[in-house]
Amino acid sequence: MTERLTTQQVAEQLGVKVETVYAYASRGQLSSERAPGGRGSTFDAREVAELAARGRRAPVRPAGEASVGDASAVERSGAGAWPGGPVTVRSGLTLIEDGRLYYRGQDAVRLAAEHGFEAAVAWLWGLGTDAPVSLRVPPATAEALTRAAAALPEGIRLPDRLRISATVAAALDPLRFDLREQTVLAAGSALIAAMVEALPRTAPDPGPDATLAARLWSRLATTAPTPEALACLDRALVLLIDHELAVSTVAARVAASARAHPYAVVSAGLGATDGPLHGAASPLAHRMLAEVLADGAVPVVSDYLRTGRPIPGLGHRLYPDGDPRAVALLEAVARLDGGAAVVAAVAEVEAAAGPAGRPALRANIDLALAAMALTAGLPPEAGEVVFAVARTPGWLAHAVEEYREEPLRMRTRGLYSGPRPQQG
Known part of the structure; x- marks a missing residue:
């Protein structure tokens, strides 16, 4: 089975705060699963490694130019844990493809x-x-x-x-x-x-x-x-x-x-x-x-x-x-x-x-x-x-x-x- 990492482990591996890990997950850059017992989340170690290799940190903008969805900018501004970006919804239920x-x-x-x-x-x-x-x-x-x-x-x-x-x-x-x-x-x-x-x-x-x-x-x-x-x-x-x-x-x-x-x-x-x-x-x-x-x-x-x-x-x-x-x-x-x-x-x-x-x-x-x-x-x-x-x-x-x-x-x-x- 693929190794699973805790939220804190992902944050340490990527060099970001825990809130930013949640931001990556909300935008579909990482997929999460509930941890056993229902407390916290776990992440696919391979996805985390690929994200770290790509250096997917958002670019630094001058003060006052944070965009909606820029989790790193929200983190720097102290605005809280809400990433605010578009949410990618992963679902295994329904597919619409080629007119079917x-x-x-x-x-x-x-x-x-x-x-x-x-x-x-x-x-x-x-x-x-x-x-x-x-x-x-x-x-x-x-x-x-x-x-x-x-x-x-x-x-x-x-x-x-x-x-x-x-x-x-x-x-x-x-x-x-x-x-x-x-x-x-x-x-x-x-x-x-x-x-x-x-x-x-x-x-x-x-x-x-x-x-x-x-x-x-x-x-x-x-x-x-x-x-x-x-x-x-x-x-x-x-x-x-x-x-x-x-x-x-x-x-x-x-x-x-x-x-x-x-x-x-x-x-x-x-x-x-x-x-x-x-x-x-x-x-x-x-x-x-x-x-x-x-x-x-x-x-x-x-x-x-x-x-x-x-x-x-x-x-x-x-x-x-x-x-x-x-x-x-x-x-x-x-x-x-x-x-x-x-x-x-x-x-x-x-x-x-x-x-x-x-x-x-x-x-x-x-x-x-x-x-x-x-x-x-x-x-x-x-x-x-x-x-x-x-x-x-x-x-x-x-x-x-x-x-x-x-x-x-x-x-x-x-x-x-x-x-x-x-x-x-």
Whole structure:
């Protein structure tokens, strides 16, 4: 095994203060692991030797010219231990490369085609797919969620109920501050199920042994699902389980960096999904696609362009040639009753929105979720709910990774641009 060095040993070998060692780690120049027993960190001796050989000390600047991220300048100025530079997040969870999405080296589209959500959660959590994670709500939590739901006024949005469920579940868990991996994932398994339990049932109860997709369907639909419809929802959940450092995942990791408990980590992620540019984008695409089915793509798209509104559900900066998650989900939607017409409407939107002489923008996962909801008769906010429930195990997996890092490493420094303090 590679020799591991303590933080103090690294500082002595590099000739820097301990705070500067943490700065190197936060910027990805050194990788750290928690020391046995959870106290302090250890570092790869080979990485330390390579860093020492390269002489990676930051250049000395005149006083007053310290830049954000210049750990040595912060050290010289006595500003404290915060390195303040951009944080490099090392993660073994998700890779986006050459237009494809991979979970722990497994193609996400293939995983969604071959396994259900519980097995995909197990895979993302490093447990393999042979023993799917059990997603069940403790009886006491289920009872508390029922009482909380009864106290809510009419008209509460489904995504807001998810946020309330995380708070209720946290209050009932006396071990929520135990950040050991096994405890975090056990709490997470119950929380994922609690989020679904918190939604009012609108379709027949699928039974206690039903999959999470079946239980979620009974909270979104008004009729029992066909096998194809349930498989489509299950596929959507798997395709959305993680997406590298999306904004909600960054929010979750920042909370974990401060050693927030897993329920608070999920609450941070849920908060970031409430904006129209991330998790809440699907309802906007649902409304637009419903208009297209009623009036045709050209007049609807023209109205968006004329009023300067972005067309929801098109394009993704990480997938210039098309979102593979959307392609896989739309293939499943096309197999549902009425799905072919909805998928054809999606293609019409792509064509109508494409600039003349340039490749058309492709549907992203938000538009695909809207297509699924419209085809299956689910409410407009169904896509937002599916997104949040599906992404929760991803946030928890990132939290587990972040708990192994130095605490508060996500603390950065700003460049002050306001008025200077009054002198004298």
